[in-house]
Amino acid sequence: MAGLLGFSRHVMAGMARVPARHHELLIEKLDDIVEGRCDRLMVQMPPGSAKSTYGSILFPAYFLSRHKKSQIIATAHTASLADYFGRHVRKTIAEHGERLGLTLAKESRASPKFALEEGGEYFAAGVRGPITGRRADLIIIDDPIKSWAEAESQTFRDALYDWYRAELSARLKPGGRLMLIMTRWHEDDLAGRLMAAEPAWECLRLPAVAERDDAMGRAAGQVLWPEWQDEAAMLRRRQEVGERAFAAMYQQRPRPPDAALFKADAIRILAEAPVMVRTVRAWDLAASLPGIGRNPDYSVGLKLGLAADGLLVVLDVIRFQGSPAQVEARIHAAAKADGVNTLLALPQDPGQAGAAQVAMLTRSLTGFQVVASPETGAKVMRAMPAAAQVDAGRLALLAAPWNENFLSEITAFPDSRKDDQVDALSRAVNTLATTSSQTARRVNVPLLGR
Known part of the structure; x- marks a missing residue:
């Protein structure tokens, strides 16, 4: 069958169509799920x-041909859309069953929820619909949000995330695979939360208009599917929907209504880090665990380096929700991994309890350079020195899986729902600018900005 690409070309040829370049890249990632090379895939287009044509119709049929006794749960924002996908998956199997080596069970030939003679099953359900008693080797979530009203509602976003964690993902068998296909709507939508909370997700993000470091290798400004919508049509669409909707739905980089403080387009992504003359790991601390209806702040440890030419490079971001003991353990583990030449910058809560916490942490970090200071002034004011470095083109990121979530958060600041990474970045930049070379283990370099 020559893999999913060969099957897709065969089916699309019957409709006088061929997979475009971005479809072939998507198919490559879907093949990774089939072969077990990936178990968490997020598709943002x-x-x-036509992401659903390949991801929610052709892919499930092909997956069942390779895993004939597997069970699939496929969900969408409404039961009617989920049923639509199910009917087309069943139709694909009915028309191409001989090629796939699949036979529909007789009682399933008119249902979007069907079984196969070979033992496989496909079950379609709307978001937050009934799935109790079902188990799955593969779960597909396709467009879980249907409108701006839902996307803008924190109540809806919380309910959707709670349903995913407590009900849907609990249906996954050990070793099972998850795929989320969606257009972005909001920085705190399901994709945003999963990227923040579960770094194991592989993300295929293909904006309508290419940006730098495009996954397809497009030059900046090239449109995704020129045969379908050329540059003139895309420009017209951009004018029709407005910049905020275009940034979210078409560029897959949602942002709040107001202008952002950080100009993320000025931040470079580096394949390799230059030699650093100073490094700091700055922490923004929280100490509570998530639960149903509760999405607390994150603890963030951001490692920032200063190169000899004055370039600031974010080398690493640790971001997690944990208990006080887990937070302390991660601080110690990061310090050990970073080494004694990396300065630790800790926030000190006001009052005696904050001073006691810092004193305890400092004693337990014997041999490391530790500085602590209270957070003073508004968040925006604390972030302005970092934003100035971004505007001047003096901040870069080391290429890593955390890049996308980091850029999404700082682009949305100060109106983002979470700002823990911004706080950690602010502390890191301000620490490098205000600590002496002696404090930073006597590295003889000028202070930032001089």
């Missing part, structure tokens, strides 16, 4: 890119 604009409306009209």
Whole structure:
């Protein structure tokens, strides 16, 4: 069958169509799920890119052909859309069953929820619909949000995330695979939360108009599917929907209504880090665990380096929700991994309890350079020195899986729902600018900005 790409070309040829370049890249990632090379895939593409044709119709049929006794749960924002996908998966199997080596069970030939003679099953359900008693080797979530009203509602976003964690993901068998296909709507939508909370997800993000370091190798400004929507059509669409909607739904980089403080387009992504003359690991601390209806702040440890030419490079971001003991353990583990030449910058809560916490941490970090200071002034004011470095083109990121979530958060600041990474970045930049070379283990370099 020559893999999913060969099967897709065969099916699409019957409709006088062929997979475009971005479809072939998507198919490559879907093949990784089939072969077990990936178990968490997130696909972010604009409306009209045919992501559901390949991800929610052709892919499930092919997956069942390779894993004939597997069970699939497929969900969408409404039961009617989930049923639509199910009917087309069943239709694909009915028309291409001989090629796939699959036979529909007789009682399933008119249902979007069907079984196969070979033992496999496909079950379709709307978001927050009934799935109790079902188990799955593969779960597909396709467009879990149907409108701006839902996307803008924190109540809805919380309910969707709670349903995913407590109900849907609990249906996954050991070793099972998850795929989320969606157009982004909001920085705190399901994709945003999963990228923040579960770093194991592999993300295929294809904006309508290419940015730098494009996953397809496009030059900046090239459109995703010129045969479908050329540059003139995309420009017209951008004018029709407005910049905020275009950034979210078409570029897959949602942002709040107001202008952002950080100009993320000025931040470079480096394949390798230059030699650093000073490094700091700055922490923004929280100490509570998530629960149903509760999405607390994150603890963030951001490692920032200063190169000899004055370039600041974010080398690493640790971001997690944990108990006080887990937070302390991660601080110690990061300090050990970073080494004694990396300065630790800790926040000190006001009052005696904050001073006692810092004193305890400092004693337990014997041999490391530790500085602590209270957070003073508004968050925006504390972030302005970092934003100035970004505007001047003097901040870069070391290429890593955390890049996307980091850029999403700082782009949305100060109106983002979470700002823990911004706080950690602010502390790191301000620490490098205000600590002496002696404090930073006597490295003889000028202070930032001089």
